[in-house]
Amino acid sequence: MRKEKNLGEFEIIVLAALIRLGTDAYGVSIRQEIETRTGRSVSVGALYSTLSRLEEKNYVASRMGAATAERGGRAKRHYLIKAEGEAQLEKSVFMLGKMLKGIKAWPETLKNLACL
Amino acid sequence: MAGDAEKFSMPIGPPRLAHALLTLLTGAADKAALIGDLEEEFGQRSRTSLRAARAWYWRQASLSLPYLLLERMRSERVRRLGIAVLAVLAGFVFMSLWEINVARNLARGFAELSQTPSYTAIRVIYIGVQMIGVAAAGGVIAALIFRRDEPFLRNALYRLTPAALVLFAPWIIALVNPAENYPQSFLIIRLSLAAPSLVAGAWTMSWWLSRRAP
Numbered sequence: 001m002r003k004e005k006n007l008g009e010f011e012i013i014v015l016a017a018l019i020r021l022g023t024d025a026y027g028v029s030i031r032q033e034i035e036t037r038t039g040r041s042v043s044v045g046a047l048y049s050t051l052s053r054l055e056e057k058n059y060v061a062s063r064m065g066a067a068t069a070e071r072g073g074r075a076k077r078h079y080l081i082k083a084e085g086e087a088q089l090e091k092s093v094f095m096l097g098k099m100l101k102g103i104k105a106w107p108e109t110l111k112n113l114a115c116l
Numbered sequence: 117m118a119g120d121a122e123k124f125s126m127p128i129g130p131p132r133l134a135h136a137l138l139t140l141l142t143g144a145a146d147k148a149a150l151i152g153d154l155e156e157e158f159g160q161r162s163r164t165s166l167r168a169a170r171a172w173y174w175r176q177a178s179l180s181l182p183y184l185l186l187e188r189m190r191s192e193r194v195r196r197l198g199i200a201v202l203a204v205l206a207g208f209v210f211m212s213l214w215e216i217n218v219a220r221n222l223a224r225g226f227a228e229l230s231q232t233p234s235y236t237a238i239r240v241i242y243i244g245v246q247m248i249g250v251a252a253a254g255g256v257i258a259a260l261i262f263r264r265d266e267p268f269l270r271n272a273l274y275r276l277t278p279a280a281l282v283l284f285a286p287w288i289i290a291l292v293n294p295a296e297n298y299p300q301s302f303l304i305i306r307l308s309l310a311a312p313s314l315v316a317g318a319w320t321m322s323w324w325l326s327r328r329a330p
Contacts, residue, residue, distance in 0.1 A: 074152030
């Protein structure tokens with residue numbers, strides 16, 4: 001049986017960003033999406049380290065794009081969440097929701113989430 | 117106007133030192149993408165303020181370095197190197213303890229036995245067993261840190277020699293600081309046999325690994 005590869009908090013955030021960005025997901029857009037939505041500062045090192053781990057876990061696929069002048073002639077690496085990644089994300093969020101349900105009065109926005 | 121003055125007073129590109137550190141520490145697989153991302157965002161930010169963009173670049177570099185270092189340590193080659201360094205240091209500690217606690221007592225015992233015919237036989241067996249161990253150590257070093265794409269001599273010079281110097285340091289120290297009743301000739305024989313044994317072990321392992329390679 002395949003060993004379960006659970007997700008950490010930042011991995012959940014990155015996978016959610018990949019779903020939001022779709023085919024436009026690459027380093028800069030993922031970082032900016034996370035910073036805009038969470039208000040959390042993200043370093044490129046942390047992001048690439050997490051993406052590399054998610055790729056190893058087979059939750060994310062990547063491909064190199066074309067080189068552009070504004071990037072000093074360097075290519076973008078585009079990321080896409082795989083079906084396994086989506087399933088694991090759903091599972092992690094569901095588990096988290098079950099653990100948090102009923103603990104305290106959550107803000108209205110969180111109460112509206114299906115899993116809570 | 118202020119923006120113009122700023123541009124004249126500092127270089128236009130990202131900070132060179134931060135850029136060099138990131139280039140050095142980023143693994144080959146992510147290098148183009150990561151450095152390119154930083155350059156793209158630096159370009160966007162520098163249109164507003166070059167100073168702020170450079171500060172942002174430095175902040176990104178300093179926050180990223182621990183992750184990049186950890187990422188490098190996760191790579192197979194660096195992990196092997198780490199294991200090899202730890203194994204060689206463990207070997208050094210073992211051989212030092214052996215030299216102080218066992219070998220010197222054995223040598224004194226041999227000296228007492230020297231009048232009997234079994235003396236030479238015990239010495240030969242002792243050295244033989246030790247050389248098998250040294251050859252095995254050479255094999256382990258070759259398996260862990262030798263580069264498959266480089267010839268044996270180059271590997272032996274750059275990778276085996278430093279390890280050998282650490283491993284044989286206790287013997288060399290004992291040779292320089294002779295103890296009472298401890299025959300120096302015994303040490304010289306061991307040292308002169310150990311070097312070829314280590315190389316033989318490493319060469320055998322390299323040969324075996326090259327045969328296994330597809």
